[in-house]
Amino acid sequence: MxxxxxxxxxxxxxxxxxxxxxxxxxxxxxxxxxxxxxxxxxxxxxxxxxxxxxxxxxxxxxxxxxxxxxxxxxxxxxxxxxxxxxxxxxxxxxxxxxxxxxxxxxxxxxxxxxxxxxxxxxxxxxxxxxxxxxxxxxxxxxxxxxxxxxxxxxxxxxxxxxxxxxQNACGNCGRNDATEGSSAKATAKWGKWFTYFAVIMALPYGIVRWAWALGIPLGTNDSSMVGNEDNVRVEAILGGLCIGGGVLTLGLIQRWGVIFPWWCFFLAGKQIPIWFVMVPAMLMSTIITITGLKLSPQIIFMMVNGSITNENWGQFVPFLFWLPWGISLGIAILAYYLKRRGRCKHCGKL
Known part of the structure; x- marks a missing residue:
């Protein structure tokens, strides 16, 4: 049939x-x-x-x-x-x-x-x-x-x-009679650890870029990248995107990732639509994973042949954290979805 x-x-x-x-x-x-x-x-x-x-x-x-x-x-x-x-x-x-x-x-x-x-x-x-x-x-x-x-x-x-x-499951939520009600509690624990891991993986690139913006030659001897007035804003923004992304990732396991916090003015106290979190987080997980997947082989090869030294590692090594960052963020997003999806509006299963 x-x-x-x-x-x-x-x-x-x-x-x-x-x-x-x-x-x-x-x-x-x-x-x-x-x-x-x-x-x-x-x-x-x-x-x-x-x-x-x-x-x-x-x-x-x-x-x-x-x-x-x-x-x-x-x-x-x-x-x-x-x-x-x-x-x-x-x-x-x-x-x-x-x-x-x-x-x-x-x-x-x-x-x-x-x-x-x-x-x-x-x-x-x-x-x-x-x-x-x-x-x-x-x-x-x-x-x-x-x-x-x-x-x-x-x-x-x-x-x-x-x-x-x-599988004769609901097309929207994937649940059938065998899986109804079995996922939300089970994902809380492992979702939390993947979230923490994603936050940690987001930090190395941001720390190096902020150091350069402050004039600290962390992992580089290229004077054009450190303390240069034209580059300060660029490095600050690039570093801020990673560190800010890491902070926002914590919202996947915090109350302010479910309920708009007080500083959101007229939205404060209202429930955050799940798509409002899922869509940008999924996009970021995807492009971070792509970047890590494409650059990691090159960087590892450069490390093996000695092209990366104490004088230039800051330009390359932080990208090695991007592949695990993107993958762990994707898993954390999945856990967030499973915890928040609630009763399906199409099949009625919980």
Whole structure:
């Protein structure tokens, strides 16, 4: 018997809350559009964003710095075409259990590839530069990476919805009769420790940058980076983003992460919507993980060959904390969600 998705189709639910119903179509549309782009590039179109067309790729830790259009174009085109078919098949629940396992595997491979393989550290670089009102490095290659991350989230949501569908669970919360009421208390303990770990991992980069802003040559002998009037504001903001992010992470296990504190004026005392915390935290976890994943291999290689010394470690070593920071933050966010999700408005389970 075909599994049935457990979603209430009442019209009072917003389109966003009914995401299990439309993410499959969104994945099909995204795949079709990007597949057509791949075909366009393969046929000689301009703008292929990888390989020799991207002079900064290797420096920014790209895994695709050697990908040329003769290979990349058809791969993207085929992946897009197959993805379109798979997304529609998932939505229509075609095939046997074996086929469903293949569809689900393909969906997760697409999600991981688009979020963690295609983008590089330019994502976090341009995010940080937004606070400096510096947009000179925002180009088509960065826009392409953002588009791929969006596609990765769409594919991830489609995979989650499809897995829940095949398990006869609620598409929105994932609960069925066997799992009802079993998660909130169990996540409180491990969520707390991952939160603390994420806070600690956020500090090294911020401490080094603040030291430079104060004129302290911590881990560098480059005078242009320490105490320079032009760089003081930059280093202070870059360091503040990390340390401020670490402080905000504590909200995942504090009351002020659930209830607006007194200094929020007219919002004080009101419950914080879960999406208000989840969305920015998930985005930050993603771009931090991407940066750590792309830069860590380069930094480790530099440490092994002796390129990193007592005179320049401050420019590189703090990035080694970013991969565990991003992963632990992601797990802490999951724990926060499981603790706060409450009774599902679609299936009624707690």
């Amino acid at each position: 075909e599994p049935k998705i457990n979603i209430n189709n009442s019209t009072h639910f917003s389109w966003l809350s009914c995401w299990p119903q439309w993410t499959g179509y969104a994945a099909a549309l995204w795949s079709l559009l990007y597949g057509l782009l791949g075909l366009y590039w393969f046929l000689g179109g301009n703008g292929f964003p990888f390989g020799k067309n991207d002079s900064r790729a290797e420096m920014m830790g790209s895994f695709l710095s050697n990908l040329n259009v003769d290979v990349g174009g058809p791969v993207i085109a085929i992946a897009g075409l197959v993805g379109t078919v798979v997304a529609i098949a998932m939505k229509m629940t075609w095939g046997s259990r074996f086929h469903r396992a293949i569809f689900l595997s393909y969906a997760w491979i697409m999600s991981v590839t688009l979020i963690f393989i295609v983008p590089d550290s330019r994502i976090v670089q341009n995010f940080a530069y937004l606070f400096l009102l510096h947009f000179d490095l925002l180009d088509w290659r960065v826009i392409n990476q953002v588009f791929c991350i969006v596609g990765g989230f769409i594919w991830g949501a489609s995979a989650i919805a499809y897995f829940r569908l095949t």
